[in-house]
Amino acid sequence: MLEVSDLSLSVSIQGESVEAVSGVSLKLEAGSVLGLVGESGCGKSMTAQAMLRLGEHQGVTKAGGDILIDGQSLFSMDDETLRHVRGGRVAMIFQEPMTALNPVFSVGSQLIEVIRLHLDMDKRQARARAIGLLQDVGMQDAEQLLAHYPDALSGGMRQRVLIAMAMAADPDYIIADEPTTALDVSVQKRIIALLLNLQKKRNLGLLLVTHDFGLVAEMCDQVAVMYAGQIVEAGPVKEIFDHPAHPYTRALMGCRPEVSEPGVLMPVIGGQVPPPGRWPVGCHFAPRCALADNACQAPVVAKAWRSGEHIARCLHVPEVGQ
Amino acid sequence: MTPILTAANLHKSFSGGGMFRAVTGEKRAVIDASFELSAGETLAIVGESGSGKSTTARMAMRLLPIDSGQMLWDGEDVSSLSARALRSRRHFIQMVFQDPFASLNPRMKIWESVAEGLRVHHRDLSRSQRRQRVAETLALCGLDDSGMDRYPHQFSGGQRQRIGIARALVVEPKVLVLDEPVSALDVSVQAQILNLLNKLQRDRGLSYLFISHDLSVVRHIADRVAVMFAGRIVETGSAETVFGRCRHPYTQALLDARPIAHPAERALDSVPVAADEGVADSGCPFQLRCPRVQADCANFDCRLNAEGYACLHPSR
Numbered sequence: 001m002l003e004v005s006d007l008s009l010s011v012s013i014q015g016e017s018v019e020a021v022s023g024v025s026l027k028l029e030a031g032s033v034l035g036l037v038g039e040s041g042c043g044k045s046m047t048a049q050a051m052l053r054l055g056e057h058q059g060v061t062k063a064g065g066d067i068l069i070d071g072q073s074l075f076s077m078d079d080e081t082l083r084h085v086r087g088g089r090v091a092m093i094f095q096e097p098m099t100a101l102n103p104v105f106s107v108g109s110q111l112i113e114v115i116r117l118h119l120d121m122d123k124r125q126a127r128a129r130a131i132g133l134l135q136d137v138g139m140q141d142a143e144q145l146l147a148h149y150p151d152a153l154s155g156g157m158r159q160r161v162l163i164a165m166a167m168a169a170d171p172d173y174i175i176a177d178e179p180t181t182a183l184d185v186s187v188q189k190r191i192i193a194l195l196l197n198l199q200k201k202r203n204l205g206l207l208l209v210t211h212d213f214g215l216v217a218e219m220c221d222q223v224a225v226m227y228a229g230q231i232v233e234a235g236p237v238k239e240i241f242d243h244p245a246h247p248y249t250r251a252l253m254g255c256r257p258e259v260s261e262p263g264v265l266m267p268v269i270g271g272q273v274p275p276p277g278r279w280p281v282g283c284h285f286a287p288r289c290a291l292a293d294n295a296c297q298a299p300v301v302a303k304a305w306r307s308g309e310h311i312a313r314c315l316h317v318p319e320v321g322q
Numbered sequence: 323m324t325p326i327l328t329a330a331n332l333h334k335s336f337s338g339g340g341m342f343r344a345v346t347g348e349k350r351a352v353i354d355a356s357f358e359l360s361a362g363e364t365l366a367i368v369g370e371s372g373s374g375k376s377t378t379a380r381m382a383m384r385l386l387p388i389d390s391g392q393m394l395w396d397g398e399d400v401s402s403l404s405a406r407a408l409r410s411r412r413h414f415i416q417m418v419f420q421d422p423f424a425s426l427n428p429r430m431k432i433w434e435s436v437a438e439g440l441r442v443h444h445r446d447l448s449r450s451q452r453r454q455r456v457a458e459t460l461a462l463c464g465l466d467d468s469g470m471d472r473y474p475h476q477f478s479g480g481q482r483q484r485i486g487i488a489r490a491l492v493v494e495p496k497v498l499v500l501d502e503p504v505s506a507l508d509v510s511v512q513a514q515i516l517n518l519l520n521k522l523q524r525d526r527g528l529s530y531l532f533i534s535h536d537l538s539v540v541r542h543i544a545d546r547v548a549v550m551f552a553g554r555i556v557e558t559g560s561a562e563t564v565f566g567r568c569r570h571p572y573t574q575a576l577l578d579a580r581p582i583a584h585p586a587e588r589a590l591d592s593v594p595v596a597a598d599e600g601v602a603d604s605g606c607p608f609q610l611r612c613p614r615v616q617a618d619c620a621n622f623d624c625r626l627n628a629e630g631y632a633c634l635h636p637s638r
Contacts, residue, residue, distance in 0.1 A: 184370035193593035214581020255513035
């Protein structure tokens with residue numbers, strides 16, 4: 001299991017250390033898909049990157065909590081072990097396939113490099129594995145593709161190459177950060193189907209980081225909703241869609257164009273997400289929440305709702321979602 | 323009533339960059355695009371990258387030269403007008419871009435960016451009159467004037483898109499060309515901008531040419547829809563028809579690819595996982611991907627029929 005336990009992260013803003021992720025806990029189990037949902041700036045990508053201890057060179061530091069893989073802390077590992085974990089046990093798929101691929105190396109050389117970094121293979125074996133991986137991600141003419149450069153590929157094909165690279169060393173967990181956001185809708189569905197297909201076949205634990213509830217509906221078993229650095233609601237996907245508890249979850253689900261009626265005003269959430277450093281003292285969502293009262297000015301802890309699996313960080317939970 | 327925009331058989335081809343075409347199947351050229359936009363109406367042009375929808379929009383704006391075909395603005399043929407002649411007419415049609423950050427000069431104060439159009443189209447206005455017009459236009463777009471002297475990086479994505487809309491509106495155009503105006507925004511902000519566009523259209527009688535690959539958004543805003551594939555309009559009709567009973571298999575494929583609203587609607591097991599992005603060089607361009615393809619599709623001329631679709635073997 002890949003476990004984020006009460007993790008807090010700080011960033012440096014104008015020389016001052018500011019909390020950007022606050023007490024986040026997540027459990028990613030083999031064979032399951034967990035969605036981490038939220039809007040830009042909520043801290044979801046920062047959390048996901050921390051799960052590979054990425055982002056530290058950009059000034060993100062751990063302020064508390066831990067990240068454990070099969071019980072072992074990522075923060076107590078030596079560099080060699082950490083290198084093995086990155087890509088070998090936990091792989092990452094990024095949103096923008098063009099920036100994640102190096103434009104001056106061919107698809108084949110980049111793929112073979114990753115394979116040989118993690119697996120003890122000579123060039124010929126690695127090449128054969130690269131072809132196999134490209135076939136696994138639905139590419140026809142995999143052998144010819146090795147010689148091509150990333151800019152010769154469409155967005156969808158680049159994303160397939162990145163997925164192949166993530167699979168190169170047979171990882172146990174995949175972290176996919178907005179894997180389809182930059183793609184055409186017509187291509188998105190196939191990429192999603194492909195990811196889920198691989199996830200099932202290889203019994204992977206998949207963390208999907210996204211702003212899109214449609215993608216969550218399509219892919220996830222479990223969901224965690226993030227707002228301004230905190231998990232505000234988490235639980236099984238059907239439970240969250242049928243009985244969203246937190247006012248933010250409900251509002252975010254309501255403003256999707258696919259559930260709104262044409263020709264009428266769409267429901268909106270007034271105001272803006274407060275940036276790190278300007279979070280309210282109590283409930284982070286209170287200034288934008290219709291249910292907020294004086295009690296919400298004090299810090300709010302997450303509590304179980306409906307079932308032990310479904311938690312929400314809201315004082316007014318019994319009043320909503322019923 | 324004369325349509326406010328008329329495009330007749332627009333055609334544009336690009337030379338060069340062909341080396342990798344065979345791999346990506348990407349053809350950005352427009353082979354044949356015709357449409358009409360009435361006053362106060364929203365026409366959405368939908369399609370995937372490379373379908374030619376943005377190229378069509380840029381020809382409609384006369385930001386790109388038109389190889390052949392005609393473009394009429396309020397009944398006047400502008401297809402071959404000179405740059406100078408176009409400049410005096412540009413206040414008629416303005417554009418809002420996908421990425422408001424990229425389309426605003428980072429070194430210019432917001433009010434200066436928004437006022438740029440005024441310097442071209444209303445040269446008689448004094449500086450204080452320009453500031454006044456900018457403040458009024460920002461207010462229309464839901465921004466108060468406290469941000470006028472700030473710079474683009476001090477605003478959120480949604481605010482920047484409001485600024486982008488204000489910048490287009492300041493010269494009081496009749497038509498806005500909106501190129502993926504909400505696809506870079508968070509859902510909650512997207513809803514705010516769509517509501518703003520609806521309100522502006524209602525209050526000011528604007529016509530919108532709305533370019534998007536997102537059918538959920540299009541369903542929300544469009545009166546009529548034109549679906550483009552590989553440089554051609556393959557189906558067109560009222561939003562109700564296109565969303566309710568489309569005939570072209572490509573339109574159906576786009577509709578099927580929309581995000582689902584609830585986990586109970588999952589049907590991913592039936593979605594093939596193999597890459598499938600080919601475009602046929604002759605006959606129907608969609609034949610390589612079409613579930614209804616038959617032999618005669620290879621010789622089809624792809625013209626829209628009277629019912630508004632270009633397909634020999636339509637759905638239903």
